[in-house]
Amino acid sequence: MATESNLAHNDQPNPGRRDFLYVATAAVGAVGVGAVAWPVINQMNPDASVLALASTEFDLSGVEEGSSVTIKWRGSPVFVRHRTAAEIEEARAVPMSDLKDPETDEARVKEGHDQYLVMVALCTHLGCVPVGDAGEFGGWFCPCHGSEYDTSGRIRKGPAPKNLVVPPYQFLSDSVIQIG
Amino acid sequence: MSSHTSNYTPSTGIEKWLDDRLPLIRFSKEHLMDYPTPRNLNYWWTGGAILTFMLAAQIVTGIILAMHYTPQVDLAFDSVEHIRRDVNSGRIIQATHAVGASMFFAAVYMHIFRGLYFGSYKAPREILWILGVIIFLLMMATAFMGYVLPWGQMSFWAAAVITNIFAAIPVIGDPILQLLRGGFAVDNPTLNRFFSLHYLLPFIIAAVVGLHIWALHVPGNNNPVGVEVKSERDTLPFHPFYTMKDLFAVVVFCIPFAWFVFFAPDILGHPDNYIQANPLVTPPHIVPEWYFLPFYAILRAIDFNFILDSKLLGVIAFGGSILILFFLPWLDTSKVRSGTFRPMFKWFYWVFVANFVLLTWYGAQAPDMKVLGNFTVADTSKLSVLYYFAYFIVILPLLSRFEKPRPLPNSISEAVLKPAPATN
Ligand code: HEM
Numbered sequence: 036m037a038t039e040s041n042l043a044h045n046d047q048p049n050p051g052r053r054d055f056l057y058v059a060t061a062a063v064g065a066v067g068v069g070a071v072a073w074p075v076i077n078q079m080n081p082d083a084s085v086l087a088l089a090s091t092e093f094d095l096s097g098v099e100e101g102s103s104v105t106i107k108w109r110g111s112p113v114f115v116r117h118r119t120a121a122e123i124e125e126a127r128a129v130p131m132s133d134l135k136d137p138e139t140d141e142a143r144v145k146e147g148h149d150q151y152l153v154m155v156a157l158c159t160h161l162g163c164v165p166v167g168d169a170g171e172f173g174g175w176f177c178p179c180h181g182s183e184y185d186t187s188g189r190i191r192k193g194p195a196p197k198n199l200v201v202p203p204y205q206f207l208s209d210s211v212i213q214i215g
Numbered sequence: 216m217s218s219h220t221s222n223y224t225p226s227t228g229i230e231k232w233l234d235d236r237l238p239l240i241r242f243s244k245e246h247l248m249d250y251p252t253p254r255n256l257n258y259w260w261t262g263g264a265i266l267t268f269m270l271a272a273q274i275v276t277g278i279i280l281a282m283h284y285t286p287q288v289d290l291a292f293d294s295v296e297h298i299r300r301d302v303n304s305g306r307i308i309q310a311t312h313a314v315g316a317s318m319f320f321a322a323v324y325m326h327i328f329r330g331l332y333f334g335s336y337k338a339p340r341e342i343l344w345i346l347g348v349i350i351f352l353l354m355m356a357t358a359f360m361g362y363v364l365p366w367g368q369m370s371f372w373a374a375a376v377i378t379n380i381f382a383a384i385p386v387i388g389d390p391i392l393q394l395l396r397g398g399f400a401v402d403n404p405t406l407n408r409f410f411s412l413h414y415l416l417p418f419i420i421a422a423v424v425g426l427h428i429w430a431l432h433v434p435g436n437n438n439p440v441g442v443e444v445k446s447e448r449d450t451l452p453f454h455p456f457y458t459m460k461d462l463f464a465v466v467v468f469c470i471p472f473a474w475f476v477f478f479a480p481d482i483l484g485h486p487d488n489y490i491q492a493n494p495l496v497t498p499p500h501i502v503p504e505w506y507f508l509p510f511y512a513i514l515r516a517i518d519f520n521f522i523l524d525s526k527l528l529g530v531i532a533f534g535g536s537i538l539i540l541f542f543l544p545w546l547d548t549s550k551v552r553s554g555t556f557r558p559m560f561k562w563f564y565w566v567f568v569a570n571f572v573l574l575t576w577y578g579a580q581a582p583d584m585k586v587l588g589n590f591t592v593a594d595t596s597k598l599s600v601l602y603y604f605a606y607f608i609v610i611l612p613l614l615s616r617f618e619k620p621r622p623l624p625n626s627i628s629e630a631v632l633k634p635a636p637a638t639n
Pocket residue numbers: 270273274275276277278279280281284295309312313316319354357358359361362363364365413414416417418420484
């Protein structure tokens with residue numbers, strides 16, 4: 036084949052085949068670029084040592100009624116609050132229509148352990164740790180941009196959009212929980 | 216202007232040899248010495264030189280700091296203390312870098328507001344302006360990541376809050392957040408990558424500055440009357456006229472800079488940042504560095520749901536407040552560049568400046584602080600946010616319809632020589 040006819044693409048005896056070669060080359064090239072790009076990006080994701088710490092056990096018996104402790108799970112703080120009967124009652128008396136992110140108190144605790152509230156201690160706005168026993172609603176107050184949560188950890192005021200997150204956890208015995 | 220030819224004639228054999236291979240001297244002569252510059256530039260036009268100086272200062276001090284700093288969560292805080300106490304001259308070099316970031320932003324704000332007043336963003340300087348906004352964004356990213364490095368309480372919580380902004384993106388927000396942090400929370404992987412990027416970004420900034428100056432040298436400088444250069448009578452060679460003026464401005468700029476470094480190195484910082492990072496406790500009152508406050512106030516002001524939830528909306532307003540600058544060249548429909556000749560624009564401009572200062576103040580206050588009667592910062596700051604956006608999307612697009620500009624001088628030289636009787 037003469038060089039000139041190679042350049043003049045339309046004069047090819049078989050343009051369909053030529054196009055196929057272009058497309059196939061580009062496709063293989065794109066796969067190659069993708070195969071290189073993915074590890075380059077994915078290396079930034081949580082590594083094996085971070086993932087290895089994904090669950091935590093905790094004994095609740097030390098948490099007295101009316102008090103709260105902060106423990107660490109996956110690098111983030113988690114509140115464990117042992118609520119008083121009055122706090123539980125207060126949380127349950129709130130009509131759903133008052134809530135920005137409607138959720139019943141019952142849905143946020145484990146049945147039979149209603150006094151224990153276990154929540155990731157990060158404000159759902161931008162992730163500061165709220166301060167306990169503060170704010171108008173008797174729950175938590177976030178110092179960063181003023182979000183307020185009630186005694187069920189539900190958002191009541193301020194820029195946060197959602198209730199404090201209840202992490203996946205289960206009771207291993209009457210007083211020991213496993214988070215994660 | 217761009218297509219001027221320099222009057223450079225290589226005088227020695229070596230210069231001639233070099234000129235045929237890499238015309239470095241010719242290039243410097245054209246762009247640093249003979250470059251024709253409007254003869255009426257005032258001190259607001261020295262900002263570029265000050266910024267270039269600041270970038271160099273940050274890079275030099277930064278490279279020195281990196282020789283003594285350790286990017287590891289258990290060691291980072293102590294390593295910065297080690298720089299401040301043990302390293303020879305470390306106290307001054309660390310202070311220069313930390314204060315330098317503030318001075319850099321002070322200079323960039325003056326530079327941006329100069330452009331806003333004199334209409335420097337208008338045709339044919341749109342690309343020049345856009346490159347400037349890109350530099351501003353890169354500076355913000357650099358300063359943010361630098362602030363995380365000392366691993367104090369403010370460092371940590373700034374990193375937590377700012378990376379969390381990405382979690383507001385629907386669906387892919389959480390995976391992106393984990394990707395940025397390299398974990399479920401801000402931790403050692405985050406600190407490591409921030410150090411790597413904090414080292415890299417200033418060099419990217421330097422490259423974009425190169426493009427910025429290239430885009431400047433094509434249309435040439437704007438100037439205080441905003442009338443384009445028409446003849447050689449309107450210009451002066453850059454050297455020695457503006458090299459000296461710039462140098463003088465840099466020296467004057469260094470006076471407050473040096474004052475901070477020597478007499479109040481920590482005054483611009485926050486005392487909580489001298490407490491080591493603690494992921495379990497947020498300081499009672501977190502505030503960003505002063506140069507982020509106006510945008511922080513915008514983020515915070517959106518605390519209500521409106522179609523979208525408050526968090527996403529806040530983030531959109533926050534991002535939008537900067538990204539809107541990209542569109543400014545097309546939003547301002549007036550053909551007159553300089554605010555001096557725009558009687559109505561002037562008012563809106565100065566209200567915009569005052570409003571920006573007010574937003575800075577709001578950003579530093581607790582959201583529930585009362586300002587006017589029962590109205591809190593969270594309430595009244597919404598008005599400021601409204602004006603901020605209205606300036607760009609309502610006022611500037613419409614203003615040119617109602618405003619009658621004052622008559623423009625025919626040329627720069629005419630404007631300069633105005634008090635004297637006409638020469639022709
Ligand atoms: C655009 C230019 C730069 C800006 C705006 C900037 C900004 C900052 C800021 C705000 C801090 C925190 C200072 C403090 O509060 O103590 C910092 C720290 C640091 N920066 Fe930079 N920086 C820049 C360039 C560089 C470069 C080029 C390097 C390295 C080559 C560097 C290395 C460091 C190191 C090691 C620290 C930690 C030590 C310290 O906190 O003082 N920086 N930077």
